[in-house]
Amino acid sequence: MKAAYLRVLLFAGAALAAGASGCAHKAPVEPPKPPLVPAVFQPLQEALQKSYLELFQLAPTLEFSNTQIQNMRNYLEQARKYCVGQYKKKSDQYSADLKRLEGNLKQVSATASDTQRHDLHCQIQNTRALQSQTEVLADHAIPVAYENKEAKLDLIQQWPGDLKQIKQQIADGSYLKRQWGDVKDIGFREIASGQKDDIKTGEDAIKQMKQAGLMPKELDNKAITDYVEGVAQKVAKHSDLQIPLHVTVLNSKEINAFALPGGFLFVERGLLDAADDESELAGVIGHEIGHVVARHGHKLMQKATIESVVFQAAQVAAVLLTGGAAGIGTYYALQYGFYGLGLALNLNLLGVSREYELQADQLGIQYAWNTGYDPSGFIRFFDKMATQEGYVNGASWFRDHPPFYQRMLDAEREIMFLPKKENLVVQSSAFEQMKKELKPVTAKAEAEEKGRPSLLAPEQGCPAPQKIEYKPGEPIETICSLPGTVVTTKVASR
Numbered sequence: 001m002k003a004a005y006l007r008v009l010l011f012a013g014a015a016l017a018a019g020a021s022g023c024a025h026k027a028p029v030e031p032p033k034p035p036l037v038p039a040v041f042q043p044l045q046e047a048l049q050k051s052y053l054e055l056f057q058l059a060p061t062l063e064f065s066n067t068q069i070q071n072m073r074n075y076l077e078q079a080r081k082y083c084v085g086q087y088k089k090k091s092d093q094y095s096a097d098l099k100r101l102e103g104n105l106k107q108v109s110a111t112a113s114d115t116q117r118h119d120l121h122c123q124i125q126n127t128r129a130l131q132s133q134t135e136v137l138a139d140h141a142i143p144v145a146y147e148n149k150e151a152k153l154d155l156i157q158q159w160p161g162d163l164k165q166i167k168q169q170i171a172d173g174s175y176l177k178r179q180w181g182d183v184k185d186i187g188f189r190e191i192a193s194g195q196k197d198d199i200k201t202g203e204d205a206i207k208q209m210k211q212a213g214l215m216p217k218e219l220d221n222k223a224i225t226d227y228v229e230g231v232a233q234k235v236a237k238h239s240d241l242q243i244p245l246h247v248t249v250l251n252s253k254e255i256n257a258f259a260l261p262g263g264f265l266f267v268e269r270g271l272l273d274a275a276d277d278e279s280e281l282a283g284v285i286g287h288e289i290g291h292v293v294a295r296h297g298h299k300l301m302q303k304a305t306i307e308s309v310v311f312q313a314a315q316v317a318a319v320l321l322t323g324g325a326a327g328i329g330t331y332y333a334l335q336y337g338f339y340g341l342g343l344a345l346n347l348n349l350l351g352v353s354r355e356y357e358l359q360a361d362q363l364g365i366q367y368a369w370n371t372g373y374d375p376s377g378f379i380r381f382f383d384k385m386a387t388q389e390g391y392v393n394g395a396s397w398f399r400d401h402p403p404f405y406q407r408m409l410d411a412e413r414e415i416m417f418l419p420k421k422e423n424l425v426v427q428s429s430a431f432e433q434m435k436k437e438l439k440p441v442t443a444k445a446e447a448e449e450k451g452r453p454s455l456l457a458p459e460q461g462c463p464a465p466q467k468i469e470y471k472p473g474e475p476i477e478t479i480c481s482l483p484g485t486v487v488t489t490k491v492a493s494r
């Protein structure tokens with residue numbers, strides 16, 4: 001048991017500790033040269049900045065050869081290494097600066113004036129901030145942004161063939177025999193028997209999470225919670241859920257929703273902030289309901305007890321919240337929204353595995369569609385999280401994820417297999433009203449967070465720490481000054 005939670009602790013720390021300092025990085029010194037002539041490279045770069053949905057339309061008309069695509073793949077791989085290497089190098093430099101500054105402080109400590117000491121503290125604080133940010137970029141933001149690009153390259157190459165196959169399956173009717181293809185019987189089919197046996201598990205988990213102080217505050221705005229409740233219950237009614245759904249909206253900035261076994265859905269404020277329309281929200285809720293329906297948590301929990309799982313989560317949260325063994329880098333990641341409850345919670349409890357993510361995607365798409373929503377809202381939201389946000393946070397559905405292309409392919413295929421429906425809902429005035437209500441709530445939460453004494457800035461009265469800007473929607477190349485950057489599709493920011 002001890003070993004089990006230690007592993008979780010290590011995982012939390014290792015994600016950021018890896019490559020933090022010390023070792024020499026074998027990163028390419030020069031940025032890679034574009035592997036293709038501009039007439040090919042440019043349009044391919046532009047294509048990779050399009051959304052998945054646009055690319056599904058566009059890919060069959062694109063005429064890039066396999067060699068060109070392979071060259072581009074190699075290029076992206078090198079570019080990623082170069083870009084990560086640059087930030088690792090910067091991070092190492094900041095580490096060295098930090099050592100030097102700490103050395104200075106030690107030397108002058110006995111004799112320094114208050115002003116000198118304050119100045120040094122401020123410098124150390126600022127350097128720590130910069131060092132952590134470079135680590136987060138090198139370990140999370142850059143790799144994910146490239147993973148997403150590579151998935152889009154896969155799409156350009158493979159989708160035309162996959163599309164042919166899908167059309168064939170539709171033509172010969174074999175698509176009806178796919179797992180859970182009986183979508184006209186949603187609500188009357190059994191995905192996994194014994195849903196109600198999970199209720200106690202969920203209740204126990206909630207009770208213990210609350211006791212351990214793990215549950216973020218609930219969002220205190222009836223108009224918003226009523227709205228989310230309404231959408232979630234509507235989707236639940238059109239799903240295979242055979243037990244009541246309990247909906248809680250948490251006032252936390254994570255872009256995440258999760259469901260505990262037994263029908264306990266938690267939607268975090270950050271998700272509402274990030275969603276642009278009701279079909280996106282419905283898609284995510286459908287996915288979470290899918291986990292509950294298929295009893296993924298139960299299947300993965302098999303041996304673990306709730307006690308041990310919550311204990312683990314509390315340990316991880318303690319590390320995250322105190323800076324602890326995982327270091328200040330982890331704390332910074334928290335600030336960026338990478339980590340949070342979504343990271344602390346055990347994936348088994350949430351029913352998250354690569355295989356189960358695909359299952360929950362399929363069910364969620366079916367449920368959103370069956371409720372009357374545009375099922376591609378899920379793809380749009382996913383895309384935004386992986387591309388426009390630039391960062392992928394600790395959201396449970398990005399933690400142990402299937403390869404991006406496979407996930408998008410499966411999602412699009414399922415949407416194509418669904419019977420056509422008229423007037424699918426994308427947006428609603430109630431959603432827009434909710435967003436209006438949400439604005440001041442988010443502003444207040446952000447202001448409170450700023451006012452909170454921070455571990456990151458123990459020294460008061462310093463200039464604000466420097467920030468490495470990486471704007472959502474910005475192509476990843478810009479932060480590494482790689483050539484061939486074209487900004488084409490600036491998606492409206494939220």
Ligand SMILES: [Zn+2]
Pocket residue numbers: 287291352356357360396397
């Ligand atoms: Zn999931």
